[in-house]
Amino acid sequence: MIRLRRGSTPLRLSTVVATVIGLTIALLAWQQSERERQFDLQDLARRARALAFQVAFPVRDALQAPDPVAEVLRRQRLEGHGRLLGYAVYRVDGTPLAQGTALTDAGGTVKTIAGRALHYRQEVLAIDRDREPPLHLLAVPLRDQDGAPLGALVVVHDIEFIDKRARARLGQFALWILVVLALVFGVVSGGAWLAYERPLRRLADWMRRLRLENVQDAPPRGLPIALLESESSRLAASYRAARAFGRTRSRHRVRQDRVWSRERLRSHAIDCLGEQQQLIVLSNREPYMHQLEDGEARMIIPAGGVVTALDPVLRACGGLWVAHGAGDADRDHADAHGRLTVPPGDARYTLRRIWMTREEEQGYYEGFSNEGLWPMCHLTHERPIFRAADWEHYVRINQRFADAVVEESGDTGAVVLVQDYQLALVPAMLKAVRPDLCVGLFWHIPWSNPEAFRICPYRMEILQGMLGADLVGFHLQQYCNNFLDTVDRMLEARLDWDHFAVELRGHTSQVRPFPISVQSWKERKVPQGQELADHIAKLRHAHGLEGVRLAVGVDRIDYTKGMAERMRAVARFLEKHPQHRGTFSFVQLGAPSRTHIPRYREYINEIETLADDINREYQTGTWQPIHFLVAHHDATAVHSFMRMAEICVVSSLHDGMNLVAKEFVAAREDNDGVLILSEFAGAARELPEALIINPYDVEQFADALATAMDMEPAERRARMERMRRSVDENNIYRWAAAFLTELAATRGPPGTIPVVESASL
Numbered sequence: 077m078i079r080l081r082r083g084s085t086p087l088r089l090s091t092v093v094a095t096v097i098g099l100t101i102a103l104l105a106w107q108q109s110e111r112e113r114q115f116d117l118q119d120l121a122r123r124a125r126a127l128a129f130q131v132a133f134p135v136r137d138a139l140q141a142p143d144p145v146a147e148v149l150r151r152q153r154l155e156g157h158g159r160l161l162g163y164a165v166y167r168v169d170g171t172p173l174a175q176g177t178a179l180t181d182a183g184g185t186v187k188t189i190a191g192r193a194l195h196y197r198q199e200v201l202a203i204d205r206d207r208e209p210p211l212h213l214l215a216v217p218l219r220d221q222d223g224a225p226l227g228a229l230v231v232v233h234d235i236e237f238i239d240k241r242a243r244a245r246l247g248q249f250a251l252w253i254l255v256v257l258a259l260v261f262g263v264v265s266g267g268a269w270l271a272y273e274r275p276l277r278r279l280a281d282w283m284r285r286l287r288l289e290n291v292q293d294a295p296p297r298g299l300p301i302a303l304l305e306s307e308s309s310r311l312a313a314s315y316r317a318a319r320a321f322g323r324t325r326s327r328h329r330v331r332q333d334r335v336w337s338r339e340r341l342r343s344h345a346i347d348c349l350g351e352q353q354q355l356i357v358l359s360n361r362e363p364y365m366h367q368l369e370d371g372e373a374r375m376i377i378p379a380g381g382v383v384t385a386l387d388p389v390l391r392a393c394g395g396l397w398v399a400h401g402a403g404d405a406d407r408d409h410a411d412a413h414g415r416l417t418v419p420p421g422d423a424r425y426t427l428r429r430i431w432m433t434r435e436e437e438q439g440y441y442e443g444f445s446n447e448g449l450w451p452m453c454h455l456t457h458e459r460p461i462f463r464a465a466d467w468e469h470y471v472r473i474n475q476r477f478a479d480a481v482v483e484e485s486g487d488t489g490a491v492v493l494v495q496d497y498q499l500a501l502v503p504a505m506l507k508a509v510r511p512d513l514c515v516g517l518f519w520h521i522p523w524s525n526p527e528a529f530r531i532c533p534y535r536m537e538i539l540q541g542m543l544g545a546d547l548v549g550f551h552l553q554q555y556c557n558n559f560l561d562t563v564d565r566m567l568e569a570r571l572d573w574d575h576f577a578v579e580l581r582g583h584t585s586q587v588r589p590f591p592i593s594v595q596s597w598k599e600r601k602v603p604q605g606q607e608l609a610d611h612i613a614k615l616r617h618a619h620g621l622e623g624v625r626l627a628v629g630v631d632r633i634d635y636t637k638g639m640a641e642r643m644r645a646v647a648r649f650l651e652k653h654p655q656h657r658g659t660f661s662f663v664q665l666g667a668p669s670r671t672h673i674p675r676y677r678e679y680i681n682e683i684e685t686l687a688d689d690i691n692r693e694y695q696t697g698t699w700q701p702i703h704f705l706v707a708h709h710d711a712t713a714v715h716s717f718m719r720m721a722e723i724c725v726v727s728s729l730h731d732g733m734n735l736v737a738k739e740f741v742a743a744r745e746d747n748d749g750v751l752i753l754s755e756f757a758g759a760a761r762e763l764p765e766a767l768i769i770n771p772y773d774v775e776q777f778a779d780a781l782a783t784a785m786d787m788e789p790a791e792r793r794a795r796m797e798r799m800r801r802s803v804d805e806n807n808i809y810r811w812a813a814a815f816l817t818e819l820a821a822t823r824g825p826p827g828t829i830p831v832v833e834s835a836s837l
């Protein structure tokens with residue numbers, strides 16, 4: 077039974093279609109009726125001419141006879157009947173000679189028409205609608221045998237019958253229009269209801285039940301838009317997966333609502349790994365790097381999310397970290413196998429350094445990883461570059477990492493955590509020779525849409541490499557969805573959207589979101605209390621920041637971080653709010669990064685020039701609006717600046733998570749400070765109490781700075797407290813525990829292992 081609601085699509089559609097069709101038919105019907113009326117009038121004119129012709133001869137004779145005789149003759153012939161009302165005869169001087177009796181009332185009109193015919197000496201046709209009944213008049217001039225004018229003969233018809241006929245036709249047309257409209261209305265409404273309304277209502281109903289009752293039914297079929305059908309399946313799958321994941325997490329919370337600590341992770345890791353197994357972490361970037369400075373080796377902790385997140389995990393669990401020995405003094409601080417224990421002076425785990433030649437580093441790290449994959453995964457309008465030679469180095473170095481793991485993992489097996497896009501091929505390479513290893517891959521950067529990924533000439537190899545892992549982790553559910561979508565479109569793999577799993581050649585990879593996080597600053601042993609206050613005072617003095625209110629940004633100098641956008645926002649803020657000139661400064665701590673890549677060198681120059689330009693415009697003898705401090709800043713400095721500033725600005729143009737945002741929150745034990753956070757950083761999903769901005773919108777960004785500066789202490793506190801609760805609960809130990817738990821759960825009998833297919837090697 078079709079039920080149409082007011083305003084429903086079928087109703088609106090059929091109303092529009094019926095109105096258009098109705099108006100068109102009405103116009104055509106009116107035109108047709110008019111044309112037929114003209115035919116009737118033409119027909120009547122023809123008949124009038126024939127009648128005039130018939131009576132013209134006797135009337136002409138009569139006009140030539142003496143008056144009394146002529147009048148009698150004429151009278152007998154001038155009466156009409158039916159629609160012919162009669163005739164009238166006028167002399168050449170315009171005086172009436174005689175007329176039928178039915179024309180008595182129309183004498184004036186008849187005389188005028190006769191007068192015209194006499195005047196112009198030609199036939200005159202006229203219609204008089206001012207009278208009742210309306211008249212049709214034909215006046216013809218009469219001549220004698222020699223052609224001399226004798227008078228005029230007028231033939232008069234009643235044309236009411238023509239108008240009546242036209243009206244009747246219009247009435248009939250109207251009836252047909254109504255019938256056609258009713259049919260159109262019925263067919264269009266019924267069709268639209270069957271084709272759109274009913275399937276969409278079923279979809280809406282299914283979605284509602286999915287949301288409220290967690291139904292397991294497949295989405296309704298036969299949707300009018302095919303895309304909607306596949307999208308709704310995916311929606312259901314990701315919804316169920318997210319809910320299942322949420323349930324697992326809340327089970328954790330209910331069971332043990334304590335905050336995760338290093339100790340708790342350690343005992344949890346033992347449960348997950350088993351006594352025999354060791355934990356091996358692989359990443360390109362090493363957690364401790366030995367660099368030469370003025371001929372002296374200095375140990376630094378490189379900036380970046382991987383190190384920030386994974387070092388506390390390894391400190392907690394112990395194990396082995398395999399990474400590129402990129403420091404120029406690294407070889408002097410490792411044994412013959414590239415091994416050393418770290419952290420220095422507090423050995424918690426082993427770092428094994430992988431060596432590469434400058435050429436290999438250029439091809440694998442600078443080229444393929446950072447000029448190809450990095451811009452491809454970040455939607456920041458930087459053009460990715462893929463070179464065949466870089467790819468060869470990428471494959472070779474990935475193999476070197478895999479070989480190192482095989483060498484290091486004993487007979488009892490290992491749980492291997494591969495980190496990030498520089499090592500995408502390692503999981504399949506490992507499984508090819510050691511199917512017993514339990515391999516997880518965590519992707520620290522965004523996974524954007526399949527269209528963006530398609531441009532990679534080695535996309536199949538990358539996906540196959542990743543799918544060697546038993547568990548593939550991303551920061552957000554959205555990246556998991558995008559990844560599955562990409563696999564779906566590019567590989568002949570079996571996708572299980574309900575469980576977020578991909579089966580490729582008999583091997584199954586689970587795909588899950590794990591939003592990464594940070595540890596507390598206390599654990600990092602940064603100064604606290606008076607020591608911190610002294611440190612802050614020292615830094616303020618050293619940088620000329622005494623007495624000013626501060627905003628801070630802390631980043632690797634990378635075009636994805638939106639540093640130019642933030643400086644422009646600072647300039648706009650000072651332009652719009654001149655009262656803050658002289659009393660507000662923005663400090664940007666920038667760690668030089670990937671400086672062998674031309675784009676990164678250009679970017680540093682760009683930012684420095686921009687900072688200089690803004691400073692030149694606004695600075696005074698004693699005050700500078702922007703302090704761009706390019707250096708490798710250690711944890712103590714970063715923490716002190718985060719405590720010194722009232723505002724922290726994170727304005728990434730695209731960022732997997734962005735741990736600076738969470739580090740700022742973690743730093744604010746005083747529950748003060750405002751975070752301005754880009755909506756394009758993954759962290760924005762977890763920290764909605766930040767002032768969320770679009771970094772491309774300079775006005776909004778500048779206004780957010782003003783809002784942060786003017787925010788009431790109570791509101792700052794309330795927002796910060798909520799953010800701190802979230803970061804405390806979801807710290808790095810919880811992240812690692814969740815990943816290990818899920819990875820341990822994937823262990824099953826080894827299947828056929830996907831192999832990296834490379835056309836080039």
Ligand code: F6P
Pocket residue numbers: 360361379380381382383496497520521632669670
């Ligand atoms: O978070 C992405 C990432 O590339 C990490 O893999 C890396 O540790 C960090 O950024 C810093 O980048 P890089 O190691 O190239 O200096």
